[in-house]
Amino acid sequence: xTPTTAAAFKSLHAAGLAPAALDLKTKELIALACGISRLCxxxxxxxxxxxxxxxxxxxxxQDTVDVCVLMGGGPATVYGRKAVEAFSAA
Numbered sequence: 001x002t003p004t005t006a007a008a009f010k011s012l013h014a015a016g017l018a019p020a021a022l023d024l025k026t027k028e029l030i031a032l033a034c035g036i037s038r039l040c041x042x043x044x045x046x047x048x049x050x051x052x053x054x055x056x057x058x059x060x061x062q063d064t065v066d067v068c069v070l071m072g073g074g075p076a077t078v079y080g081r082k083a084v085e086a087f088s089a090a
Contacts, residue, residue, distance in 0.1 A: 025054040029064045036068040036079045044079060048086035061087045 001009075017027050028051035035043030051061065065080035072079075 023054075025051060025056050025060075028054050029056060029060060032061070032083055033064050033068050036065065036076055036083055037072050039075060039079050041079070041082060044083045045086040048083045049090040052087050052090045056087075058084070058087060 032047040068076040068080050
């Protein structure tokens with residue numbers, strides 16, 4: 001990735017997670033759910049840690065994983081576990 005693209009993505013990341021109608025914690029939980037649904041381990045680790053920093057509890061992470069399992073089936077159980085592990089390691 002070029003520095004220009006990296007800077008643009010960083011700006012998009014900041015804009016997308018900026019508190020507005022939803023607070024940062026809620027947006028991080030949504031981003032975590034998207035990471036689980038997309039089977040993106042790097043996304044899961046990043047957003048699990050960011051959700052914890054934003055004040056999410058383990059119970060909120062587990063509820064997020066439960067919704068992902070509902071919508072994503074078996075693969076979400078594997079990647080949802082990765083989210084809980086990343087949250088616990090943060």
